[in-house]
Amino acid sequence: MANYSLLIDYDYCTGCHSCEIACQQEHGYPVGTNGIVVKEYEYEAGGRVRIDYLPFFTPHCDLCKDRRTREPTPACVKHCQSACMEFGLTKELAARMGDRNRLVLYTHNPGR
Amino acid sequence: MDDTTVYRTTAWSAGPGCHGGCGQKLHVKNGKLVRIEGDENHPWNQGRSCPRVLAMTQYMYHPDRITRPLKRVGARGEGKFEPISWDEAYDTCEKRLNEIKRKYGAESAIFVQGTGRDIGGPITMLAYSYGSPNWVQLGLSGHSCYTPRLGAMKTVMGDFAVADCSQYLERRYEDPQWKVPEIIITWGQNSTMGCPDGFFGSWVVDCMKLGTRIIAVEPRNTWLSSRALHHLQLRPGTDGALALAMINVIIGEGLYDKEFVAKWVQGFDALRERAAQYPLDEVAKITEIPAQEIAAAARAFARAKQAAVQWGVPVDMCPDGTAVAHAITCLSVITGNIDKPGGQVIARPSHGVTSYPFSTEELVKLYGADLIARLNEKRIGADVYPMVKNFRGWAQPDMVIDQVESGVPYPVKAAWIQTANVVGGQSARAKFHLEALKKLEFIAVVDLFHNPTTMALADIILPAATFPEKDSIRSWWAPLISIKKRVQVGECKSDWEINFELAKRFNPEGMKRWKTLEDMFNERLAPSKMTVADLQQQGGFKMPEDGPFKPYFRHERGLLRPDGKPGFNTKSGKIEVYCDTFEGWGMDPLPFYTEPPQSERSTPELFKKYPLVMITGARSQLFFHAEHRQIPWLREKLPDPTVEIHPETAKKYAIYDGEWVYLENDMGRVKRKAKFSLQVKRHHVHTMHGWWMPEMEGKAPSLYGVGDFQINNIIPGPQCAKSGFGGGQYKTTLCTLAKISA
Incomplete structure (x- = not known):
């Protein structure tokens, strides 16, 4: 079975919340349930305050299994306003991580 | 999804509420919107969508949405409303507003809107059909939202301009004509958090990925400022001093574009002298930004081969917002970035079509020079403020509410409020607005939900449609767009439809030539040589062809002026950084800085x-x-x-x-x-x-x-701009923190 993942370039996540609502619309999730949750981080580095955002995946994320029978990408990836999410085969995404900075790979292998 | 039909359209309020522009795919089943997705084939957003669009199904079918016309049956504020028919609603509005016109004159009714929704077109049509000159963003102190910037650009350059993120080109970032801006100054604009004024915020992020460096002029620390080459963390309201200091550095160090300035700029020496009054050390104290950072940012901007400014509403909210916008415009001008790929490109409504009048010229085109001139006689503020008189057609909002209260020089007796929650939204000194408006004899509100304004004030409420429920056209800025109705919710009607039907009652003779709303859209689309049907056939949008409505270097090619000569659309044909027009209106012809009315320095x-x-x-x-x-x-x-x-x-x-x-x-x-x-x-x-x-x-x-x-x-109010535009104190008011004691 092919293993799929999401690759997040979190240097570019701007905290726009599009992925969260896209997920809720896609799955019809009510308030309180979501496959993806974006968190805000504030810290000081290099003499500057930095504001970062990072999406976190919950067990409600099924990588849009049903959706992908008709659309190429999960709803969050498609609507991400800064286009910082990619969907693909785990192996291929991992290979592409290479020496790039600040990436997160989210895997989802139900039944394991 | 078998029996679901997918329709492509463009979002432009209501629904997401914003200034719109992004392509969407409506999934419609049994006459209901069941899902919405970004349109990957639309050049604007390329498939992306915002949370508010993605929540459209919850918005449109919300149990609290108003879906039938309502009339108030209790006292104002009691919250008692009853559904009525559209006929009864229109009859009431017509009768009550006509009574007021007969008794006090048409100017006694004000026509109130909020921000840049699909509203400027329909509300001016209604106000002028009724006969009132008082079109106003009531409560928005100093009209401190884009109008000051628009006014400054139009007067100084003869046109508007926007940061070039390839938005005029269908192939976008892949079009070889476009160049990546080396620098974008995000000036009072946290671009990742919204899409104002015909600009998709994440275009800035797209450019960053392609190599653009950011200069963030921003008092807060944001995602964008964290990643900026320079973060100019200024004291709120001091933008004018900062811009003038940057001009001073660029001119003083000879970093300006000498060829562009020699050829296309009028009044450069006067600007040099003015800017010299803003030395770095002094401005560092005013703005609380270290002098070397101001200088470094100015140099980076000037040395970039192409650089742009994406600015926001804090510019307008500076005291004398028009003068601040003038100063920032000068930065783009003296660095030769005007209408250059990856610079500040002249922005004109696509194909010369007006969907939302941004300038006096457009109002004249739609309604005739006579009418627009006549509006100045009674328009509130036109006799006091030069920009209010000479740019666009707004009444001055701070003066309008004072006049509602005082009845001087003439009484205000009615309000038509559409796309604006005056009491819960934009109004500075909001309580004063609430109390003053309670005195009005008749208030109609067009909205989608009850809110503090409908509850406190409305006599009649008309239910407005969201964008999947309406027909419209859009030319802000490009492409030219047609929006097609695909679903119906309750008895809701679009703002256009409501105003068209009511305008026909107020001005049957003048409105006779348009049998349907589509007739009117087609007439407005005439400069494009297309009709609504043509546009729909082409997929609902069309980018402008090469010519006056598409960048680049139009001033060199004789595409900006009515006489076809090279140059800008000003009297001199040059960009007038020393602005004779301002001077003729009794204003300062050069940009200047004003300290905020409340601050450590001024109070x-x-x-x-x-x-x-x-x-x-x-x-x-x-x-x-x-x-x-x-x-x-x-x-x-x-x-x-x-x-x-x-x-x-x-x-x-x-x-x-x-x-x-x-x-x-x-x-x-x-x-x-x-x-x-x-x-x-x-x-x-x-x-x-x-x-x-x-x-x-x-x-x-x-x-x-x-x-x-x-x-x-x-x-607080009132505003504090000598031009009449700018100076709402939304960013500079002083306060303290207090615990809520038990």
């Missing part, structure tokens, strides 16, 4: 009492101004109105994280939940505007908690 005594500068109005993607608090998916992500306080400041006031506190000044106090944050400097606080609580009691005196949560209750 040291007040500052002792209220030592925190309160910045309001930073945007979130979740809410558009005073909207969306009742949409479950959106509200969930930001349930409470917070005030961002630096942890050390909070400690000084003995406030804990998450505690409910008051923001307080001489005007009153407003409740907020404390959020410790490094996003604000120690002596600043920030809080979001537009808060009222749809879940609270709607009846007066609660009005959905607007008295407790409307931050504009403690924002």
Whole structure:
């Protein structure tokens, strides 16, 4: 079975919340349930305050299994306003991580 | 999804609420929108969507949505309304407004709108068909939202201009004509948090990925400022001094574009002398930015082969916002970035079509020179403020509400309020607005949900349609767009439809030539040589062809002036940085800086009492101004109105994280939940505007908690711009923090 993942370039996540609502619309999730949750981080580095955002995946994320029978990408990836999410085969995404900075790979292998 | 039909369209309020422009795919099943997705084939957003669009199904089919016309049956504020037919609603509006016209004159009715929704077209048509000159963003002190910038650009350059993120080109970033801006200054504009004025915010992020470096002019720490080449963390309201100091550095160090200046700029020496009055050391003190950082940013901007400015509403909200916009415009001009790929490109409504009049010229084109001239006779503020008289057709909002209160020089007796929650939204001194408006004899409100304004004031409420429920056209800026109705919700009608039908009642003779709304759209589309049907056939949008409406270098090619000669669309054919027109209107022909009316410098005594500068109005993607608090998916992500306080400041006031506190000044106090944050400097606080609580009691005196949560209750008026445009004190009001004692 092919293993799929999401690759997040979190240097570019701007905290726009599009992925969260896209997920809720896609799955019809009510308030309180979501496959993806974006968190805000504030810290000081290099003499500057930095504001970062990072999406976190919950067990409600099924990588849009049903959706992908008709659309190429999960709803969050498609609507991400800064286009910082990619969907693909785990192996291929991992290979592409290479020496790039600040990436997160989210895997989802139900039944394991 | 078998029996679901997918329709492509473009979002432009209502629904997401915003200034619109992005392509969407409507999934419609049995006459209902069941899903919405970004259109990957639309050049604007390339498939992306915002949270407010993605929550459209919750918005459109919300149980609280108003879906039938309502009339008030109790006293104002009692919250008692009954459904009525459209005929009865129109009959009432026609009868009551005509009575007022007969008794007091048409100018006694004001026509009120909010921000840049699909409203400028329909509301001017209605106001002028009725005969009133008083079209106004009531409550928006100094019209401090884009109009000051538009006015400055148009007067100085003869045209508007925008940061070039390839938005005029269908192939976008792949078009070889376009160049990546080396620098984008995000000036008072946190681009990732919204899409104002015909600009998709994330275009800035797209450019960053392609190599653009950011200069963030921003008092707060943001995602964007974290990643900026330079973060100019200025004291709120001092933008004018900063811009002039940057001009001074660029000219003083000979970094300006000498060829462009020699050929296309009038009054450069005068600008040099003016800017010399803003030396770095002095401006460093004014702005609280280290001198070397100002200089470094100015150099980086000037040395870039192409650089752009993406600016925001804080520019307008500076005292003398027009002058600040003039100064920032000069930065793009003296560096030769005008209408250059990756620079500041001249922005004209696509194909010469007007969907929303941004200038006097467009108003004249739509309504005739005679009418527009006549409007100046009674238009509130036109006899006092030069820009109000000479640019666009607004009445001056601060003067309008004062006149509602005073009845001098003539009484105001009725209001038509559409796309604006005056009481819960934009109004500085919001309580004063509420009390003054209660005196009016007749108020009609067009909206989608009850809110503090409908509850407190409406006699008649007309239910407006969202964008999947309406027909419209759009030319802000490109492409040219047709929006097609695909679903119906209740008895809702579009703002265009409502105003068209009512305008026909007020002015049957003048409106006779358009049998249907589509006839009117087709007439307005005439400069494009296309009809609504043609546009639909081509997929609903069309980018402008090479010519006056498409960049680049149009001034060199004789494409900007009516006489076809090279040059800009000004009297001299040059960009008038020394602006004769301003001078002729009795204004300063050069940009200048004014200290905010409340500050450590201008009111040291007040500052002792209220030592925190309160910045309001930073945007979130979740809410558009005073909207969306009742949409479950959106509200969930930001349930409470917070005030961002630096942890050390909070400690000084003995406030804990998450505690409910008051923001307080001489005007009153407003409740907020404390959020410790490094996003604000120690002596600043920030809080979001537009808060009222749809879940609270709607009846007066609660009005959905607007008295407790409307931050504009403690924002003073009147505005403070000599031109009449700019100077709303939304970013510079002083306050303190107080604990809510048990």
